[in-house]
Amino acid sequence: MSSGFVDLHCHYLPGIDDGVRTLAEGLEVLAGLRALGYETVIATPHIRTAMFENRKPGLEAAFAELTAMSEGVPGLPQLGLAAEHYCDDVFWELFTKGQALPYPGGKAALVEFHYEVWPQRVEARFFDMQLGGVRPVLAHPERYAALFRRTDPLDPLLDGGVVALLDLMSLVGRYGRSTQRAAERMLDEGVYYAACTDCHRPSDVALVADAIARLRELVGDEETEELLDENPRRVLSGEVEL
Numbered sequence: 001m002s003s004g005f006v007d008l009h010c011h012y013l014p015g016i017d018d019g020v021r022t023l024a025e026g027l028e029v030l031a032g033l034r035a036l037g038y039e040t041v042i043a044t045p046h047i048r049t050a051m052f053e054n055r056k057p058g059l060e061a062a063f064a065e066l067t068a069m070s071e072g073v074p075g076l077p078q079l080g081l082a083a084e085h086y087c088d089d090v091f092w093e094l095f096t097k098g099q100a101l102p103y104p105g106g107k108a109a110l111v112e113f114h115y116e117v118w119p120q121r122v123e124a125r126f127f128d129m130q131l132g133g134v135r136p137v138l139a140h141p142e143r144y145a146a147l148f149r150r151t152d153p154l155d156p157l158l159d160g161g162v163v164a165l166l167d168l169m170s171l172v173g174r175y176g177r178s179t180q181r182a183a184e185r186m187l188d189e190g191v192y193y194a195a196c197t198d199c200h201r202p203s204d205v206a207l208v209a210d211a212i213a214r215l216r217e218l219v220g221d222e223e224t225e226e227l228l229d230e231n232p233r234r235v236l237s238g239e240v241e242l
């Protein structure tokens with residue numbers, strides 16, 4: 001039996017991307033998620049050229065600082081560090097040189113696409129990642145324009161072992177109607193392996209609570225536990241079964 005939800009995607013490191021701005025906000029997000037039942041929350045700050053020029057050493061330092069400041073604060077989940085890598089040539093170079101930030105344990109890494117432009121040669125590159133023992137975890141497929149109406153463009157990636165990660169807040173309209181409809185369709189189709197919060201600010205926590213309630217309505221308690229708890233743990237341990 002497990003002991004709580006695991007969040008594979010959250011922006012609680014302060015002042016380094018479009019996530020929380022202060023330590024207090026970061027701790028507020030973490031305490032809020034703990035209260036919702038999250039036992040572990042992985043920080044996934046953006047690494048995205050020309051927007052968020054973060055690199056592994058700076059992110060590790062920011063994470064160490066937050067960890068030190070949160071010591072002794074009651075009611076927080078377990079913490080971990082990874083990154084949300086924007087899928088471009090810079091990412092592949094960082095990945096090849098061992099300068100990307102996979103999930104703790106190194107079995108998987110979070111990747112996001114441009115919202116409107118499907119990336120070139122991504123199947124071959126995701127294949128190469130897996131040859132290196134790292135499973136690609138695709139952030140919020142329901143938010144990509146190419147997938148609003150149909151899932152086909154994603155099929156080759158899913159067949160190739162990529163894990164699709166639902167943004168919970170997509171279910172309650174946080175990103176608009178097209179994304180909400182796409183998320184419901186993909187849930188129906190069984191596209192998602194796991195679900196995450198993608199929290200950027202304290203006010204997102206209440207939306208996540210609504211979204212979890214909506215998820216239970218849509219897929220039932222058993223699948224909700226799989227998406228929030230059992231399967232995220234498998235992503236971290238490298239025991240994904242597709």
Ligand SMILES: [Fe+2]
Nearest residue numbers: 009011084198
């Ligand atoms: Fe994100």
